[in-house]
Amino acid sequence: xxxxxKYVIPGDTITTGPLRPEQNVILDGNxxxxxxxxxxxxxxxxVRVIPLTGKYIPEIxxxxxxxxxxxxxLSWELDINSCYVGxxxxxxxxxxxxxxxxxxxxxxxxxxxxxxxxxxxxDRTRDPLITISDRDxxxxxxxxxxxxxxxxxxxxxxxxxxxxxxxEMATNAAITIGQNGWVVVSCETREGLLKAKKAIEMVNxxxxxxxxxxxxxxxxEKKDES
Amino acid sequence: xxxxxxxxxxxxxxxxxxxxxxxxxxxxxxxxxGGLKNADGSAYIEFGDNKILVGVFGPRDVHxxxxxxxxxxxxxxRYHMEPFSxxxxxxPAPSRREIEISKVIxxxxxxxxxLEKFPRTAVDVFIEVLQADGGTRCAALSAASVALADAGIxxxxxxxxxxxxKVADTIVLDINNEEDQAGQADMPIGYMPSLEKITLLQLxxxxxxDEYKKCVDVGIAGCKIVYELQKKALYExxxxxxxx
Numbered sequence: 418x419x420x421x422x423k424y425v426i427p428g429d430t431i432t433t434g435p436l437r438p439e440q441n442v443i444l445d446g447n448x449x450x451x452x453x454x455x456x457x458x459x460x461x462x463x464v465r466v467i468p469l470t471g472k473y474i475p476e477i478x479x480x481x482x483x484x485x486x487x488x489x490x491l492s493w494e495l496d497i498n499s500c501y502v503g504x505x506x507x508x509x510x511x512x513x514x515x516x517x518x519x520x521x522x523x524x525x526x527x528x529x530x531x532x533x534x535x536x537x538x539x540d541r542t543r544d545p546l547i548t549i550s551d552r553d554x555x556x557x558x559x560x561x562x563x564x565x566x567x568x569x570x571x572x573x574x575x576x577x578x579x580x581x582x583x584x585e586m587a588t589n590a591a592i593t594i595g596q597n598g599w600v601v602v603s604c605e606t607r608e609g610l611l612k613a614k615k616a617i618e619m620v621n622x623x624x625x626x627x628x629x630x631x632x633x634x635x636x637x638e639k640k641d642e643s
Numbered sequence: 644x645x646x647x648x649x650x651x652x653x654x655x656x657x658x659x660x661x662x663x664x665x666x667x668x669x670x671x672x673x674x675x676x677g678g679l680k681n682a683d684g685s686a687y688i689e690f691g692d693n694k695i696l697v698g699v700f701g702p703r704d705v706h707x708x709x710x711x712x713x714x715x716x717x718x719x720x721r722y723h724m725e726p727f728s729x730x731x732x733x734x735p736a737p738s739r740r741e742i743e744i745s746k747v748i749x750x751x752x753x754x755x756x757x758l759e760k761f762p763r764t765a766v767d768v769f770i771e772v773l774q775a776d777g778g779t780r781c782a783a784l785s786a787a788s789v790a791l792a793d794a795g796i797x798x799x800x801x802x803x804x805x806x807x808x809k810v811a812d813t814i815v816l817d818i819n820n821e822e823d824q825a826g827q828a829d830m831p832i833g834y835m836p837s838l839e840k841i842t843l844l845q846l847x848x849x850x851x852x853d854e855y856k857k858c859v860d861v862g863i864a865g866c867k868i869v870y871e872l873q874k875k876a877l878y879e880x881x882x883x884x885x886x887x
Binding site for chain 2: 426428429441443474541
């Protein structure tokens with residue numbers, strides 16, 4: 418591990434100097450202090466900490482996987498594995514001519530349905546507003562849900578998507594990763610599905626290991642022969 | 644505790660205390676991060692004969708709803724002693740003392756925890772004292788801070804806690820149960836080591852201004868020892884042993 422990356426716990430001074438504090442760090446005088454358990458990264462002009470634990474906090478434009486909890490006559494509520502519930506207004510699904518009298522919400526999404534959605538707005542004073550009106554968003558009809566820690570999501574994606582591409586290539590599975598730590602895996606063959614799930618579990622358990630990509634690759638290839 | 648008469652020798656002429664420790668020596672401390680599967684974060688501490696388990700939930704929805712705050716999250720702490728934690732069965736209902744310690748620990752953690760990041764939510768800290776032997780509030784506070792870090796709740800700094808006090812006219816570190824009962828003063832201190840700030844300071848007993856200053860310094864030195872162990876506990880859980 419090079420000196421730009423470091424293991425930190427809350428209160429650890431990462432560095433001093435004129436750098437911009439980004440995620441999960443605070444500035445105290447000229448010291449930059451971590452607020453979480455994680456790995457600190459120092460870039461040219463900024464510092465951030467990638468957390469190793471913690472709940473999902475919604476951010477605008479995040480792709481998340483949600484589960485419908487309930488609906489009123491005007492909106493759905495989705496469990497997005499966070500401390501806030503996702504709010505999906507009916508207009509988003511039915512269009513602007515939505516009428517609470519004529520349209521029945523449960524005809525489109527029922528409780529328990531899985532949905533791929535995007536955080537449209539979130540300003541901390543209200544519950545996050547989500548949308549499914551975009552390409553690749555909407556109800557998920559097939560696939561298995563795997564729950565991992567939201568803090569492992571960057572690791573599962575890998576650098577420029579290297580990890581997830583490798584898993585997809587090796588197993589022929591289609592994997593949708595929600596930033597909230599919920600992952601949907603679908604695959605035509607049962608072996609591929611099981612292997613992809615195993616690989617995701619492996620990333621979840623061993624996220625701090627240095628050359629994880631190689632280890633996952635090894636695991637995926639080994640199963641091929643047997 | 645104004646120095647009750649006792650037959651026990653609290654400090655002998657060689658500077659050895661009733662349990663064989665030196666005046667600036669803490670009890671044996673062991674901290675473990677994690678361990679509970681269903682809690683979002685947890686920690687276990689053995690502080691001499693104290694055994695304390697802490698579980699943390701959150702941030703999560705506030706129930707009852709009227710307690711929630713639109714500007715910030717809230718911190719709720721419950722300190723509870725098991726009926727079997729002391730030699731005579733303790734009634735499991737919250738006592739006046741437990742309610743006070745819950746409040747004191749909550750207020751000692753609040754400066755560290757960045758609750759303003761999660762408005763309308765609550766962070767719940769449950770502290771269960773399995774075995775008590777003096778200094779449980781400090782041990783509980785130290786463990787609670789590890790459990791909060793384990794839960795991934797943003798904190799400005801860890802909070803380490805340790806008591807100091809006056810026994811047989813000497814300032815000593817880490818008061819145990821006997822010294823607490825028969826000693827002259829007991830001062831629990833909660834301290835944020837990196838920010839160098841005190842978050843908890845109580846004093847039961849009488850000290851001169853000089854003794855008071857020394858007592859605070861000794862207590863802070865103890866907090867730094869505890870901090871190293873908190874750090875070690877988190878490193879062991881998240882980064883494997885001896886890394887970095």
